[in-house]
Amino acid sequence: MILHGTSCGVTSPQKFFILLVQNPTPMHANGNCKIYWSASNSNSKLGDPVYVMDHFLHSLFSLLALMCFGDKLKENQINKIKNVQHQILICFDSETKPSEVQEEQNKDEYVISYVDTLLDLQQPQEERNLNEDEIIDLCSEFLNAGTDSTSTALQWIMANLVKYPHIQEKLFMEINRVEGDLEDVMKEDDLQKIPYLKAVIFEGQMARDQKVWENPMRYSPDRFLSAENNGEKVLDITGSREIKMMPFGAGRRICPGLSLATLHLEYFVANLVWFFEWKPVDGDDVDLSEKHEFSVVKNPLKAYVHPRLR
Numbered sequence: 059m060i061l062h063g064t065s066c067g068v069t070s071p072q073k074f075f076i077l078l079v080q081n082p083t084p085m086h087a088n089g090n091c092k093i094y095w096s097a098s099n100s101n102s103k104l105g106d107p108v109y110v111m112d113h114f115l116h117s118l119f120s121l122l123a124l125m126c127f128g129d130k131l132k133e134n135q136i137n138k139i140k141n142v143q144h145q146i147l148i149c150f151d152s153e154t155k156p157s158e159v160q161e162e163q164n165k166d167e168y169v170i171s172y173v174d175t176l177l178d179l180q181q182p183q184e185e186r187n188l189n190e191d192e193i194i195d196l197c198s199e200f201l202n203a204g205t206d207s208t209s210t211a212l213q214w215i216m217a218n219l220v221k222y223p224h225i226q227e228k229l230f231m232e233i234n235r236v237e238g239d240l241e242d243v244m245k246e247d248d249l250q251k252i253p254y255l256k257a258v259i260f261e262g263q264m265a266r267d268q269k270v271w272e273n274p275m276r277y278s279p280d281r282f283l284s285a286e287n288n289g290e291k292v293l294d295i296t297g298s299r300e301i302k303m304m305p306f307g308a309g310r311r312i313c314p315g316l317s318l319a320t321l322h323l324e325y326f327v328a329n330l331v332w333f334f335e336w337k338p339v340d341g342d343d344v345d346l347s348e349k350h351e352f353s354v355v356k357n358p359l360k361a362y363v364h365p366r367l368r
């Protein structure tokens with residue numbers, strides 16, 4: 059999969075710096091983050107195959123909105139932000155001001171959100187706080203940059219897991235090795251115990267340049283684990299040692315959301331495979347042809363998503 063360099067928009071170095079400095083807690087420190095498996099836009103009945111992309115988009119938008127405005131945001135507030143954002147209008151309307159949200163919450167449980175850190179931030183050279191327009195711009199960019207890009211990547215990865223059930227099964231077994239009988243969602247720490255998970259994520263984003271990859275068209279996450287590829291070396295996607303793939307760009311303008319996006323992908327893929335078995339629609343060979351839009355997208359994935367029995 060290739061995502062165009064412009065997929066997240068071009069920003070100033072100041073924004074880049076701010077995103078790096080904020081380092082918003084990805085999964086919320088209190089572990090409140092849950093998978094939103096919303097059927098709000100779906101007419102499907104239980105047991106029917108579903109188009110999954112709308113769900114991915116909604117889940118990732120919700121997650122970023124919670125990180126941006128605080129984890130007490132309610133579903134209707136998220137939807138309002140989403141509507142406003144879709145109309146490319148301001149996303150800082152009176153309904154979603156953090157002060158209002160804060161009033162409702164217990165201060166002890168308060169998680170610092172992205173917008174809180176922006177409100178506190180001092181411009182180092184000008185010795186002033188950001189103004190409202192700058193904050194709106196940054197929040198809007200945060201929500202936009204991380205939603206389409208990550209959900210597109212997620213759809214590619216899940217499509218490959220539907221198409222190649224033995225890879226899905228291998229990933230499930232690896233998760234099972236770490237999680238055992240646990241019925242809870244997988245936590246951030248556990249994700250790091252599954253190298254194969256990272257391999258599945260990168261195989262979905264590797265670009266298929268035959269000059270640098272052996273059998274580039276073969277779907278093979280194992281290439282990221284194999285000794286002959288020198289393990290770690292191939293996993294260098296920042297381009298600091300060599301460039302074999304650059305889904306997040308490279309150099310000074312490399313995507314500042316790289317770690318966050320990788321974590322979100324690991325979190326969603328792991329939990330979606332841990333809780334559900336993904337199967338193709340009968341007679342459907344899972345079409346992996348590419349369509350060039352803002353990023354390189356696939357035709358909408360439709361699949362059976364069966365809860366796993368434990």
Ligand code: HEM
Pocket residue numbers: 061062063064065066067068069070071074077199200201203204205207208211304305306307308310311312313314315316318319
């Ligand atoms: C799979 C998910 C993602 C992919 C594939 C991706 C890819 C990219 C790419 C290729 C660039 C351009 C780099 C360049 O110009 O060389 C970029 C820039 C950017 N990305 Fe991402 N991105 C993803 C997720 C995110 C997330 C989650 C965020 C933040 C929430 C984010 C924020 C940004 C920003 C702010 C820029 C502009 C940086 C600048 O111009 O200095 N991205 N991204």
